[in-house]
Amino acid sequence: MATFRDLGLNEQLLTSIEEMGFTQPTNIQEKAIPVLLSGTKDLVGLAQTGTGKTAAFGLPLLQLVDPAKKFPQALVICPTRELCMQIVNEIENFNKHSKGIHLVAVYGGTSISAQIRDIRRGVQIVVATPGRLIDLIERKAINLEEISYVVLDEADEMLNMGFQDDIETILKNTPKRESTWLFSATMPPEIRSVSKRYMKDPFEITVGKKNTASKSxxxxxxxxxxxxxxxxxxxxxxxxxxxxxxxxxxxxxxxxxxxxxxxxxxxxxxxxxxxxxxxxxxxxxxxxxxxxxxxxxxxxxxxxxxxxxxxxxxxxxxxxxxxxxxxxxxxxxxxxxxxxxxxxxxxxxxxxxxxxxxxxxxxxxxxxxVPSGKDVCRKQFFYFMDKLLSADISHGDYETYLPMLSEKFAEVSKEEVLKRVAALEFDRFLKYYENAEDLNMREREQRFERRDDRSGGDRRRDTRGREFSGGGNMTRLFVNIGTKDGFYKASFLQFILDMSDLPKDVLGRIDMKEMNSWIEVDKDAARKMTQAIDGKKYKGRRIRMNEADSVRR
Missing domain, CATH: 3.40.50.300 (P-loop containing nucleotide triphosphate hydrolases)
Structure with missing residues (x-):
């Protein structure tokens, strides 16, 4: 198997890698780094989270940018501020022995003035969320005209979050880029469309199968x-x-x-x-x-x-x-x-x-x-015993207290001491789980629930266990948001639930079109949903939600 020394990285980066304890590259690193070091080849990398994608693009960026030029030469775009900070922290670790290269994280929810000052001090690599970067472009606080390398990290997530227009705006503002590197867990049609419009004959790497969960x-x-x-x-x-x-x-x-x-x-x-x-x-x-x-x-x-x-x-x-x-x-x-x-x-x-x-x-x-109450108490008890036996007593002056302890417990047996220790630790658990009910759903209950489903039973429960009417007690709501707004069905569902603070169980079928959508919802929850969403704004546009009967479909 290849080592990092086989990939064409410079000595400064290899020293940082070795100090961090890494010896062999992951699959995505081994396949991507030699291609990206050319600096002129577009790349599409399909790999799940946790496969080492940040190093796969971060190491080549550190080698390709020119520290003598004090302006942005590389741009990494990612969906969230958390990932933005994470990428910068990881690349900074690799940057330890590379002189004169500076990075800045650009994301919302914090002072834009401080980020502008950092950019003006002179940086070679900018890691940004789309919204804040667009804000900086509109303020003319950042110049992307000299950007040579653009990385789209977790591109599918950015599309799911409605950032397609922002990504295309950013790519249009980087006219001199020499290469575009797109990393994604999946390749939906929208990602393929972006790659066709803005990338030239990209080199494609796939690590693992699509939607394959970790075997570990x-x-x-x-x-x-x-x-x-x-x-x-x-x-x-x-x-x-x-x-x-x-x-x-x-x-x-x-x-x-x-x-x-x-x-x-x-x-x-x-x-x-x-x-x-x-x-x-x-x-x-x-x-x-x-x-x-x-x-x-x-x-x-x-x-x-x-x-x-x-x-x-x-x-x-x-x-x-x-x-x-x-x-x-x-x-x-x-x-x-x-x-x-x-x-x-x-x-x-x-x-x-x-x-x-x-x-x-x-x-x-x-x-x-589902563990029984006794199972829980037993597990906690053994865990406590192991913790007690492994307790570190080497650093305290416990010998000083032994004579007093021996005198205090002279009339108490070892068994009683252990019982009292257990009582102090487990009194809460024992009381709570003393008469704990069986929370497993038995086969008989499952058969009854399946039969109730087949017979069109009209009583269901939401995620908090409260009953509400189903079946015929559903109404249909119209909303002027659709796939053109950057939503997939899952992201649209999450958006609706987050806006209304309702459980998913109140929803029925969701029918999404390009410009509008129709949502089946329990009648008891429809009013709350409409009050929470109608009149709010999404990307500057007023959301309209009302009963579908009042709208011509």
Missing amino acids: VDHQYVVTQAQHRYEVLKRLIDFNPGMYGIIFTRTKADAQEITEKLTREGYDIEALHGDLSQQQRNKVMDEFREKTLQLLIATDVAARGIDVQGITHVINFELPDDIEVYTHRSGRTGRAGKTGVCISIVHSRETRRIRDIERITQVPFHKLE
Whole structure:
């Protein structure tokens, strides 16, 4: 297998790579770096998150830019501020021994004046989110005319988020670029269209199969009733002491609600969603990286670009609609040669989707029983014993206290001391789980639910377990947003749910056209959705939402 020394990198970069402990390039690095070092070849790289794409384009950029020229020569465009900062941090590590090369991260949610000052000081590489870069272009605060290299990282995510027009505007403002490098997990028609218009005979690299989930992750699921999702989540956390994980929810409302509940019950957890300021987001991510927080709960949009090492578990509070989103979620664990676990909480109607994900991602799923209360207590007890036996007692002056301890416990047996220690540690668990109910959905209940589905039963439950009317109690809403606005069905669904703070269960069929869409929604939720969305603005255009009956289709 090739080493980094076989790829044509200079000694400064090789020294940084060796100091970081890397010896062999990943597949995408081995295939891309020699091509990109030519500086004149367009490239399309298809690879999942976590395959080493940043080094694949970052190392060639550091070698190609001229440190003597104090203006932007390379531009990296990515979908989120988190990914923007992550890319800059990683390239800075490789830049340690390269003299005179400067980078700047340009993203929204923080002072644009400071970013303008950094650019004016003289930078060779700019890493930017599309919106903030467009803002800088319009202010004439950045000149892209001398850009030689443009990188589009996670291009499919940028299109999903509605950035296609922004990307095309940016590419039109880089007339002297020598090469364009596009990295994406998938190749939808829109990406292919961009590559045809703005790239010349690109060299294509594919690493792994499309939608293939990581084999280093154990994919698991539990089946329960919808109203038990939160209790199942709590039980899974308690059954895995020492878990360092991310919990994914569909909406920011769910993320916030679950965070507040778990925080009240003593868990170290914070939510990551679109309502956080950049300062709040940075604080949460710093605490999570430092493991001050045991758990992070996030929506898919907010979690884009997160790359944290050592995550042991990913929990899907609900399955996502898109299989691509599932592979992105599960790929947050099982990285850098380590193994991980991805657990999905599903109800019986979703088991067919588990089979679909199995078939498309080509990985097996293992069905688990929701742990019983006794199982949780037993697991916590053994974890505590192991922690007790492995406690480091070498740094304290414990010998000083031994005579006092011996005197204090002279009349207490060893067994009683152990019982009292256990009582102090486990009193809360034992009381909570003393009469814990069975949260598994048994075969009889699943058969009843399937029969209810076939008979057109009109009672369903939303994600919080509340019943609402289904079947004939649905109405259809019209909204003047469609595929031309940059939405796919999944991103449109997320947009609607985030705007209205409603659970997905209230929605029925979604029919998207180029200019407009029609949404089936439970009548009880339709008014709240309309009030939340009608009259708001998207990309400067007023959103119109009303009952479809009042609109000619």
